[in-house]
Amino acid sequence: MQGRIVKALAGFYYVESEGVLYQTRARGNFRKKGQTPYVGDWVDFSADENSEGYILAIHERQNALVRPPIVNIDQAVVIMSAKEPDFNANLLDRFLVLLEHKDIKPLIYISKTDLLEDTQNLSEIASHYQAIGYDFITEMADLLPYLSDCVTVFMGQTGVGKSTLLNKLAPELALATGEISDSLGRGRHTTRAVSLFHVYSGLIADTPGFSALDYEVTTSEDLNQAFPEIKHHSAKCKFRTCTHTHEPACEVKSAVETGQIWQMRYDNYLQLLSEIENRRETYKKTIKRQ
Incomplete structure:
Protein backbone atom coordinates (compact mmCIF):
# COMPACT_ATOMS: atom_id res chain seq x y z
CA MET A 1 0.00 0.00 0.00
CA GLN A 2 1.01 3.64 -0.45
CA GLY A 3 0.18 6.67 1.66
CA ARG A 4 1.48 9.83 3.30
CA ILE A 5 2.75 10.19 6.86
CA VAL A 6 0.55 12.79 8.54
CA LYS A 7 1.81 12.43 12.11
CA ALA A 8 4.90 11.11 13.90
CA LEU A 9 4.78 10.49 17.64
CA ALA A 10 6.80 8.35 20.05
CA GLY A 11 8.21 6.07 17.37
CA PHE A 12 4.87 5.58 15.61
CA TYR A 13 4.11 6.90 12.13
CA TYR A 14 0.49 7.51 11.21
CA VAL A 15 0.01 6.97 7.48
CA GLU A 16 -3.06 8.17 5.61
CA SER A 17 -4.11 6.17 2.57
CA GLU A 18 -7.41 6.64 0.72
CA GLY A 19 -8.97 8.38 3.70
CA VAL A 20 -7.94 5.70 6.22
CA LEU A 21 -5.34 6.27 8.95
CA TYR A 22 -2.89 3.45 9.74
CA GLN A 23 -0.55 3.20 12.72
CA THR A 24 2.88 1.98 11.61
CA ARG A 25 6.48 1.61 12.71
CA ALA A 26 9.63 1.90 10.63
CA ARG A 27 11.62 -1.22 9.81
CA GLY A 28 15.04 -1.47 11.44
CA ASN A 29 16.82 -1.38 8.08
CA PHE A 30 16.01 2.35 7.81
CA ARG A 31 18.33 3.04 10.77
CA LYS A 32 21.06 0.97 9.13
CA LYS A 33 20.71 3.10 5.97
CA GLY A 34 20.69 6.33 8.02
CA GLN A 35 17.12 7.09 6.92
CA THR A 36 14.30 8.46 9.04
CA PRO A 37 10.66 8.77 7.93
CA TYR A 38 9.26 12.30 8.38
CA VAL A 39 5.83 13.88 8.37
CA GLY A 40 4.93 14.53 4.73
CA ASP A 41 6.77 11.50 3.37
CA TRP A 42 5.06 9.36 0.76
CA VAL A 43 5.73 5.75 1.74
CA ASP A 44 5.07 2.14 0.85
CA PHE A 45 3.74 0.28 3.90
CA SER A 46 2.15 -2.93 5.03
CA ALA A 47 -0.98 -3.02 7.18
CA ASP A 48 -2.44 -6.35 8.20
CA GLU A 49 -5.90 -6.31 9.73
CA ASN A 50 -5.93 -5.78 13.52
CA SER A 51 -2.15 -5.45 13.68
CA GLU A 52 0.53 -2.78 13.53
CA GLY A 53 1.78 -1.83 10.09
CA TYR A 54 5.33 -1.28 8.90
CA ILE A 55 6.85 1.32 6.60
CA LEU A 56 8.67 -0.52 3.80
CA ALA A 57 10.04 2.27 1.58
CA ILE A 58 10.29 6.07 1.53
CA HIS A 59 9.66 7.80 -1.79
CA GLU A 60 11.94 10.53 -3.13
CA ARG A 61 11.39 13.88 -1.42
CA GLN A 62 10.55 17.15 -3.14
CA ASN A 63 12.11 19.23 -0.34
CA ALA A 64 12.61 19.19 3.42
CA LEU A 65 12.81 21.48 6.44
CA VAL A 66 15.12 20.65 9.32
CA ARG A 67 13.15 22.18 12.18
CA PRO A 68 10.71 20.71 12.54
CA PRO A 69 11.42 17.71 10.28
CA THR A 207 5.76 24.42 13.13
CA PRO A 208 7.23 25.35 16.51
CA GLY A 209 7.54 29.09 17.12
CA PHE A 210 11.09 30.31 17.40
CA SER A 211 13.09 33.52 17.56
CA ALA A 212 16.22 32.16 15.86
CA LEU A 213 16.35 30.62 12.40
CA ASP A 214 18.34 27.54 11.43
CA TYR A 215 20.27 29.03 8.54
CA GLU A 216 21.20 26.61 5.78
CA VAL A 217 22.46 28.93 3.04
CA THR A 218 26.23 28.70 3.35
CA THR A 219 27.70 30.11 0.11
CA SER A 220 27.52 33.47 -1.65
CA GLU A 221 26.30 31.69 -4.78
CA ASP A 222 23.33 30.16 -2.96
CA LEU A 223 22.55 33.50 -1.33
CA ASN A 224 22.57 35.21 -4.72
CA GLN A 225 20.06 32.63 -6.00
CA ALA A 226 17.80 33.10 -2.96
CA PHE A 227 17.11 36.80 -3.67
CA PRO A 228 14.99 36.69 -6.88
CA GLU A 229 15.60 40.31 -7.85
CA ILE A 230 19.35 40.03 -7.24
CA LYS A 231 19.47 36.76 -9.16
CA HIS A 232 17.71 38.46 -12.08
CA HIS A 233 20.08 41.43 -12.30
CA SER A 234 23.23 39.43 -11.52
CA ALA A 235 22.93 37.70 -14.91
CA LYS A 236 24.25 40.95 -16.42
CA CYS A 237 27.18 41.40 -13.99
CA LYS A 238 30.63 41.43 -15.59
CA PHE A 239 31.89 38.61 -13.37
CA ARG A 240 29.98 35.34 -12.99
CA THR A 241 31.00 35.06 -9.31
CA CYS A 242 30.16 38.70 -8.54
CA THR A 243 29.23 39.21 -4.86
CA HIS A 244 27.77 42.66 -5.61
CA THR A 245 30.00 44.36 -3.06
CA HIS A 246 33.21 45.73 -4.62
CA GLU A 247 33.36 44.32 -8.16
CA PRO A 248 33.32 46.69 -11.18
CA ALA A 249 30.48 46.62 -13.72
CA CYS A 250 28.06 45.15 -11.17
CA GLU A 251 24.52 45.29 -12.51
CA VAL A 252 23.05 44.64 -9.04
CA LYS A 253 24.66 47.74 -7.50
CA SER A 254 23.46 49.76 -10.48
CA ALA A 255 19.93 48.44 -9.94
CA VAL A 256 20.08 49.48 -6.28
CA GLU A 257 21.20 53.00 -7.27
CA THR A 258 18.34 53.35 -9.76
CA GLY A 259 15.74 51.95 -7.33
CA GLN A 260 15.09 48.74 -9.26
CA ILE A 261 16.29 46.80 -6.21
CA TRP A 262 15.00 47.95 -2.83
CA GLN A 263 17.81 49.36 -0.67
CA MET A 264 16.58 47.53 2.44
CA ARG A 265 16.67 44.15 0.66
CA TYR A 266 20.17 44.87 -0.60
CA ASP A 267 21.30 45.84 2.92
CA ASN A 268 19.87 42.58 4.27
CA TYR A 269 21.65 40.69 1.48
CA LEU A 270 24.95 42.32 2.51
CA GLN A 271 24.41 41.40 6.17
CA LEU A 272 23.70 37.77 5.32
CA LEU A 273 26.70 37.68 2.99
CA SER A 274 28.91 39.02 5.78
CA GLU A 275 27.64 36.32 8.15
CA ILE A 276 28.40 33.63 5.56
CA GLU A 277 31.93 34.95 5.06
CA ASN A 278 32.53 35.21 8.82
CA ARG A 279 31.41 31.61 9.35
CA ARG A 280 33.75 30.51 6.56
CA GLU A 281 36.70 32.33 8.16
CA THR A 282 35.89 30.85 11.57
CA TYR A 283 35.78 27.38 10.00
CA LYS A 284 39.17 27.91 8.30
CA LYS A 285 40.77 29.00 11.60
CA THR A 286 39.31 25.99 13.38
CA ILE A 287 40.73 23.64 10.73
CA LYS A 288 44.19 25.23 10.99
CA ARG A 289 44.29 24.74 14.77
CA GLN A 290 43.47 21.03 14.46
Whole structure:
Protein backbone atom coordinates (compact mmCIF):
# COMPACT_ATOMS: atom_id res chain seq x y z
CA MET A 1 0.00 0.00 0.00
CA GLN A 2 1.01 3.64 -0.45
CA GLY A 3 0.18 6.67 1.66
CA ARG A 4 1.48 9.83 3.30
CA ILE A 5 2.75 10.19 6.86
CA VAL A 6 0.55 12.79 8.54
CA LYS A 7 1.81 12.43 12.11
CA ALA A 8 4.90 11.11 13.90
CA LEU A 9 4.78 10.49 17.64
CA ALA A 10 6.80 8.35 20.05
CA GLY A 11 8.21 6.07 17.37
CA PHE A 12 4.87 5.58 15.61
CA TYR A 13 4.11 6.90 12.13
CA TYR A 14 0.49 7.51 11.21
CA VAL A 15 0.01 6.97 7.48
CA GLU A 16 -3.06 8.17 5.61
CA SER A 17 -4.11 6.17 2.57
CA GLU A 18 -7.41 6.64 0.72
CA GLY A 19 -8.97 8.38 3.70
CA VAL A 20 -7.94 5.70 6.22
CA LEU A 21 -5.34 6.27 8.95
CA TYR A 22 -2.89 3.45 9.74
CA GLN A 23 -0.55 3.20 12.72
CA THR A 24 2.88 1.98 11.61
CA ARG A 25 6.48 1.61 12.71
CA ALA A 26 9.63 1.90 10.63
CA ARG A 27 11.62 -1.22 9.81
CA GLY A 28 15.04 -1.47 11.44
CA ASN A 29 16.82 -1.38 8.08
CA PHE A 30 16.01 2.35 7.81
CA ARG A 31 18.33 3.04 10.77
CA LYS A 32 21.06 0.97 9.13
CA LYS A 33 20.71 3.10 5.97
CA GLY A 34 20.69 6.33 8.02
CA GLN A 35 17.12 7.09 6.92
CA THR A 36 14.30 8.46 9.04
CA PRO A 37 10.66 8.77 7.93
CA TYR A 38 9.26 12.30 8.38
CA VAL A 39 5.83 13.88 8.37
CA GLY A 40 4.93 14.53 4.73
CA ASP A 41 6.77 11.50 3.37
CA TRP A 42 5.06 9.36 0.76
CA VAL A 43 5.73 5.75 1.74
CA ASP A 44 5.07 2.14 0.85
CA PHE A 45 3.74 0.28 3.90
CA SER A 46 2.15 -2.93 5.03
CA ALA A 47 -0.98 -3.02 7.18
CA ASP A 48 -2.44 -6.35 8.20
CA GLU A 49 -5.90 -6.31 9.73
CA ASN A 50 -5.93 -5.78 13.52
CA SER A 51 -2.15 -5.45 13.68
CA GLU A 52 0.53 -2.78 13.53
CA GLY A 53 1.78 -1.83 10.09
CA TYR A 54 5.33 -1.28 8.90
CA ILE A 55 6.85 1.32 6.60
CA LEU A 56 8.67 -0.52 3.80
CA ALA A 57 10.04 2.27 1.58
CA ILE A 58 10.29 6.07 1.53
CA HIS A 59 9.66 7.80 -1.79
CA GLU A 60 11.94 10.53 -3.13
CA ARG A 61 11.39 13.88 -1.42
CA GLN A 62 10.55 17.15 -3.14
CA ASN A 63 12.11 19.23 -0.34
CA ALA A 64 12.61 19.19 3.42
CA LEU A 65 12.81 21.48 6.44
CA VAL A 66 15.12 20.65 9.32
CA ARG A 67 13.15 22.18 12.18
CA PRO A 68 10.71 20.71 12.54
CA PRO A 69 11.42 17.71 10.28
CA ILE A 70 8.72 17.92 7.62
CA VAL A 71 9.00 17.17 3.91
CA ASN A 72 7.26 17.56 0.53
CA ILE A 73 5.98 21.07 1.23
CA ASP A 74 4.24 23.13 -1.46
CA GLN A 75 4.25 26.49 0.29
CA ALA A 76 4.97 28.23 3.58
CA VAL A 77 3.03 31.04 5.22
CA VAL A 78 5.59 33.30 6.90
CA ILE A 79 3.76 35.17 9.64
CA MET A 80 5.18 38.53 10.69
CA SER A 81 3.41 40.84 13.11
CA ALA A 82 2.86 44.52 12.43
CA LYS A 83 3.29 45.25 16.16
CA GLU A 84 4.25 43.41 19.38
CA PRO A 85 6.77 42.43 18.14
CA ASP A 86 7.34 45.11 15.53
CA PHE A 87 7.65 44.12 11.89
CA ASN A 88 11.21 42.97 11.15
CA ALA A 89 12.20 43.02 7.46
CA ASN A 90 15.58 41.45 8.19
CA LEU A 91 13.99 38.41 9.86
CA LEU A 92 11.42 38.15 7.08
CA ASP A 93 14.19 38.09 4.47
CA ARG A 94 15.93 35.32 6.41
CA PHE A 95 12.76 33.22 6.18
CA LEU A 96 12.39 34.03 2.49
CA VAL A 97 16.00 33.10 1.74
CA LEU A 98 15.57 29.73 3.46
CA LEU A 99 12.36 29.00 1.55
CA GLU A 100 13.80 30.08 -1.81
CA HIS A 101 16.79 27.83 -1.12
CA LYS A 102 14.44 24.92 -0.36
CA ASP A 103 12.25 25.60 -3.41
CA ILE A 104 9.19 26.25 -1.22
CA LYS A 105 6.79 28.99 -2.30
CA PRO A 106 6.57 31.73 0.38
CA LEU A 107 3.39 33.58 1.32
CA ILE A 108 3.89 36.65 3.52
CA TYR A 109 1.12 37.11 6.11
CA ILE A 110 1.05 40.15 8.39
CA SER A 111 -0.78 39.77 11.71
CA LYS A 112 -1.91 42.36 14.28
CA THR A 113 -2.49 45.09 11.70
CA ASP A 114 -5.30 46.35 13.94
CA LEU A 115 -2.62 47.59 16.36
CA LEU A 116 -1.23 50.05 13.80
CA GLU A 117 -2.28 53.69 14.04
CA ASP A 118 -0.92 54.40 10.56
CA THR A 119 -0.71 51.75 7.82
CA GLN A 120 1.19 53.87 5.29
CA ASN A 121 4.59 52.34 6.08
CA LEU A 122 3.19 48.81 5.88
CA SER A 123 1.62 49.61 2.51
CA GLU A 124 4.99 50.79 1.19
CA ILE A 125 6.68 47.63 2.45
CA ALA A 126 3.96 45.51 0.83
CA SER A 127 4.48 47.23 -2.53
CA HIS A 128 8.21 46.44 -2.45
CA TYR A 129 7.69 42.72 -1.76
CA GLN A 130 4.86 42.49 -4.29
CA ALA A 131 7.12 44.06 -6.92
CA ILE A 132 9.59 41.21 -6.33
CA GLY A 133 6.78 38.71 -6.87
CA TYR A 134 5.78 37.76 -3.33
CA ASP A 135 2.17 37.51 -2.17
CA PHE A 136 1.65 39.92 0.74
CA ILE A 137 -1.49 39.12 2.77
CA THR A 138 -3.03 40.98 5.71
CA GLU A 139 -6.49 39.35 5.98
CA MET A 140 -7.29 35.72 6.77
CA ALA A 141 -10.06 35.66 4.15
CA ASP A 142 -7.48 36.48 1.48
CA LEU A 143 -5.29 33.59 2.66
CA LEU A 144 -7.92 30.85 2.34
CA PRO A 145 -7.85 30.39 -1.47
CA TYR A 146 -4.11 29.68 -1.32
CA LEU A 147 -4.62 26.66 0.97
CA SER A 148 -6.62 24.53 -1.45
CA ASP A 149 -4.85 21.44 -2.86
CA CYS A 150 -1.54 22.36 -1.20
CA VAL A 151 0.60 21.21 1.71
CA THR A 152 1.19 24.42 3.66
CA VAL A 153 3.41 25.01 6.67
CA PHE A 154 3.07 28.00 8.97
CA MET A 155 6.21 29.54 10.37
CA GLY A 156 7.17 32.69 12.22
CA GLN A 157 8.91 34.23 15.15
CA THR A 158 7.48 33.41 18.58
CA GLY A 159 4.71 35.76 19.58
CA VAL A 160 3.50 36.84 16.13
CA GLY A 161 0.13 35.09 16.51
CA LYS A 162 0.79 31.92 14.54
CA SER A 163 -1.23 29.61 16.79
CA THR A 164 -4.00 32.22 16.99
CA LEU A 165 -4.27 32.25 13.18
CA LEU A 166 -4.29 28.46 13.01
CA ASN A 167 -7.03 28.30 15.65
CA LYS A 168 -9.15 30.62 13.49
CA LEU A 169 -8.46 28.54 10.39
CA ALA A 170 -9.28 25.28 12.15
CA PRO A 171 -10.83 25.69 15.64
CA GLU A 172 -10.89 21.91 16.07
CA LEU A 173 -7.11 21.89 16.35
CA ALA A 174 -7.43 23.67 19.72
CA LEU A 175 -3.82 24.80 19.63
CA ALA A 176 -2.52 26.53 22.71
CA THR A 177 -1.84 30.23 22.32
CA GLY A 178 1.00 31.81 24.23
CA GLU A 179 0.84 35.27 25.70
CA ILE A 180 3.55 37.81 25.11
CA SER A 181 5.93 37.95 28.04
CA ASP A 182 6.17 41.53 29.29
CA SER A 183 9.57 40.90 30.81
CA LEU A 184 11.10 39.19 27.77
CA GLY A 185 9.18 40.98 25.01
CA ARG A 186 8.62 37.71 23.20
CA GLY A 187 6.25 34.76 23.34
CA ARG A 188 6.59 31.42 25.04
CA HIS A 189 7.06 28.27 22.97
CA THR A 190 3.60 26.75 22.65
CA THR A 191 3.76 24.16 19.86
CA ARG A 192 5.12 20.67 20.48
CA ALA A 193 4.30 18.01 17.86
CA VAL A 194 4.13 18.18 14.06
CA SER A 195 1.03 16.92 12.28
CA LEU A 196 -0.75 17.51 8.99
CA PHE A 197 -4.43 18.45 9.15
CA HIS A 198 -7.12 18.63 6.46
CA VAL A 199 -8.22 22.27 6.20
CA TYR A 200 -9.90 24.11 3.29
CA SER A 201 -9.30 21.26 0.81
CA GLY A 202 -5.60 21.19 1.61
CA LEU A 203 -3.19 20.05 4.30
CA ILE A 204 -1.67 22.42 6.82
CA ALA A 205 1.07 21.93 9.38
CA ASP A 206 2.08 23.95 12.37
CA THR A 207 5.76 24.42 13.13
CA PRO A 208 7.23 25.35 16.51
CA GLY A 209 7.54 29.09 17.12
CA PHE A 210 11.09 30.31 17.40
CA SER A 211 13.09 33.52 17.56
CA ALA A 212 16.22 32.16 15.86
CA LEU A 213 16.35 30.62 12.40
CA ASP A 214 18.34 27.54 11.43
CA TYR A 215 20.27 29.03 8.54
CA GLU A 216 21.20 26.61 5.78
CA VAL A 217 22.46 28.93 3.04
CA THR A 218 26.23 28.70 3.35
CA THR A 219 27.70 30.11 0.11
CA SER A 220 27.52 33.47 -1.65
CA GLU A 221 26.30 31.69 -4.78
CA ASP A 222 23.33 30.16 -2.96
CA LEU A 223 22.55 33.50 -1.33
CA ASN A 224 22.57 35.21 -4.72
CA GLN A 225 20.06 32.63 -6.00
CA ALA A 226 17.80 33.10 -2.96
CA PHE A 227 17.11 36.80 -3.67
CA PRO A 228 14.99 36.69 -6.88
CA GLU A 229 15.60 40.31 -7.85
CA ILE A 230 19.35 40.03 -7.24
CA LYS A 231 19.47 36.76 -9.16
CA HIS A 232 17.71 38.46 -12.08
CA HIS A 233 20.08 41.43 -12.30
CA SER A 234 23.23 39.43 -11.52
CA ALA A 235 22.93 37.70 -14.91
CA LYS A 236 24.25 40.95 -16.42
CA CYS A 237 27.18 41.40 -13.99
CA LYS A 238 30.63 41.43 -15.59
CA PHE A 239 31.89 38.61 -13.37
CA ARG A 240 29.98 35.34 -12.99
CA THR A 241 31.00 35.06 -9.31
CA CYS A 242 30.16 38.70 -8.54
CA THR A 243 29.23 39.21 -4.86
CA HIS A 244 27.77 42.66 -5.61
CA THR A 245 30.00 44.36 -3.06
CA HIS A 246 33.21 45.73 -4.62
CA GLU A 247 33.36 44.32 -8.16
CA PRO A 248 33.32 46.69 -11.18
CA ALA A 249 30.48 46.62 -13.72
CA CYS A 250 28.06 45.15 -11.17
CA GLU A 251 24.52 45.29 -12.51
CA VAL A 252 23.05 44.64 -9.04
CA LYS A 253 24.66 47.74 -7.50
CA SER A 254 23.46 49.76 -10.48
CA ALA A 255 19.93 48.44 -9.94
CA VAL A 256 20.08 49.48 -6.28
CA GLU A 257 21.20 53.00 -7.27
CA THR A 258 18.34 53.35 -9.76
CA GLY A 259 15.74 51.95 -7.33
CA GLN A 260 15.09 48.74 -9.26
CA ILE A 261 16.29 46.80 -6.21
CA TRP A 262 15.00 47.95 -2.83
CA GLN A 263 17.81 49.36 -0.67
CA MET A 264 16.58 47.53 2.44
CA ARG A 265 16.67 44.15 0.66
CA TYR A 266 20.17 44.87 -0.60
CA ASP A 267 21.30 45.84 2.92
CA ASN A 268 19.87 42.58 4.27
CA TYR A 269 21.65 40.69 1.48
CA LEU A 270 24.95 42.32 2.51
CA GLN A 271 24.41 41.40 6.17
CA LEU A 272 23.70 37.77 5.32
CA LEU A 273 26.70 37.68 2.99
CA SER A 274 28.91 39.02 5.78
CA GLU A 275 27.64 36.32 8.15
CA ILE A 276 28.40 33.63 5.56
CA GLU A 277 31.93 34.95 5.06
CA ASN A 278 32.53 35.21 8.82
CA ARG A 279 31.41 31.61 9.35
CA ARG A 280 33.75 30.51 6.56
CA GLU A 281 36.70 32.33 8.16
CA THR A 282 35.89 30.85 11.57
CA TYR A 283 35.78 27.38 10.00
CA LYS A 284 39.17 27.91 8.30
CA LYS A 285 40.77 29.00 11.60
CA THR A 286 39.31 25.99 13.38
CA ILE A 287 40.73 23.64 10.73
CA LYS A 288 44.19 25.23 10.99
CA ARG A 289 44.29 24.74 14.77
CA GLN A 290 43.47 21.03 14.46
